[in-house]
Amino acid sequence: MNPRRQFLTSLGATTLSLSLRHVSLGQDQSETMKIALLSDTHLHAEPSHEYRSFRPYDNLVQASKEVLASDAQFALLCGDAARLEGKKEDYVQLKKLLEPILSKMKMEIALGNHDDRANFWTVFNNRPIDKTLSGKKHVSVADLGPQRWIVLDSLMYVDKTPGFLGQEQRDWLDKLLGSDLTRPVVLMVHHTLGQRDGDLLDTERLLAIANKHPIVKAIVFGHSHQWRIEQREKLWLINLPALGYNFADNQPIGWVKAELRSSELVLTLSAIGGNKTEHDKTQTFKWLT
Numbered sequence: 429m430n431p432r433r434q435f436l437t438s439l440g441a442t443t444l445s446l447s448l449r450h451v452s453l454g455q456d457q458s459e460t461m462k463i464a465l466l467s468d469t470h471l472h473a474e475p476s477h478e479y480r481s482f483r484p485y486d487n488l489v490q491a492s493k494e495v496l497a498s499d500a501q502f503a504l505l506c507g508d509a510a511r512l513e514g515k516k517e518d519y520v521q522l523k524k525l526l527e528p529i530l531s532k533m534k535m536e537i538a539l540g541n542h543d544d545r546a547n548f549w550t551v552f553n554n555r556p557i558d559k560t561l562s563g564k565k566h567v568s569v570a571d572l573g574p575q576r577w578i579v580l581d582s583l584m585y586v587d588k589t590p591g592f593l594g595q596e597q598r599d600w601l602d603k604l605l606g607s608d609l610t611r612p613v614v615l616m617v618h619h620t621l622g623q624r625d626g627d628l629l630d631t632e633r634l635l636a637i638a639n640k641h642p643i644v645k646a647i648v649f650g651h652s653h654q655w656r657i658e659q660r661e662k663l664w665l666i667n668l669p670a671l672g673y674n675f676a677d678n679q680p681i682g683w684v685k686a687e688l689r690s691s692e693l694v695l696t697l698s699a700i701g702g703n704k705t706e707h708d709k710t711q712t713f714k715w716l717t
């Protein structure tokens with residue numbers, strides 16, 4: 429039995445067609461783990477491609493340098509990795525630009541509505557950590573010192589705005605959350621949580637699962653290209669800024685440094701463009717009880 433099958437079986441989920449990776453870093457749960465959070469890179473194969481006067485290529489080069497210069501031990505990209513249609517050549521370029529990061533640390537990439545799962549897998553399945561890619565959804569579990577991060581797959585249609593997890597993935601998550609109560613959980617999903625047509629269409633069902641398991645402390649997402657954090661019942665909802673371009677001048681573009689602790693999440697914005705007034709601002713989010 430291969431490790432993936434073994435892990436799925438241990439969750440009692442042998443019929444799922446999820447592509448699951450399980451990353452484990454830092455055994456000491458009392459220590460702080462530092463990670464880099466990127467979202468909405470919207471990388472086009474052509475480096476000179478611009479949108480709203482932003483160059484996603486240049487932004488990723490800049491952010492990559494900063495991530496490497498930081499003490500991040502792990503990186504996450506919260507979807508919309510590719511410009512619009514998740515073309516293979518976009519991912520080839522993305523992989524090239526991420527190479528310095530990938531050679532230093534592990535990284536997980538969530539898929540958004542401007543990604544194409546098959547193209548993504550074709551280009552990225554040679555990454556050393558990609559040993560179990562198959563199935564219909566791209567999810568991963570990362571045990572990062574004091575916290576567990578679960579990366580979900582909300583890609584429903586390529587290049588159409590809404591997202592959807594679906595019952596199979598929600599059931600899998602529900603079961604997973606009930607099986608390991610040892611460390612606080614942060615969920616990552618590309619789509620915004622809301623009721624609009626372009627949000628995650630099963631938002632309420634995801635929130636019901638998160639609220640059922642008090643071990644879930646925060647949900648991190650992208651999609652809106654807005655840097656915004658709010659509280660909803662006992663959850664922190666963290667909307668990451670886009671790295672590729674913003675949709676409104678009052679929003680930063682950049683990435684977020686995260687310090688993971690057993691009782692809180694500490695976030696520092698690195699704004700590299702757009703509205704930089706919150707650059708280097710650090711905010712601490714203690715778990716809500």
Ligand SMILES: [Zn+2]
Pocket residue numbers: 468470508542651652653670
């Ligand atoms: Zn986007």
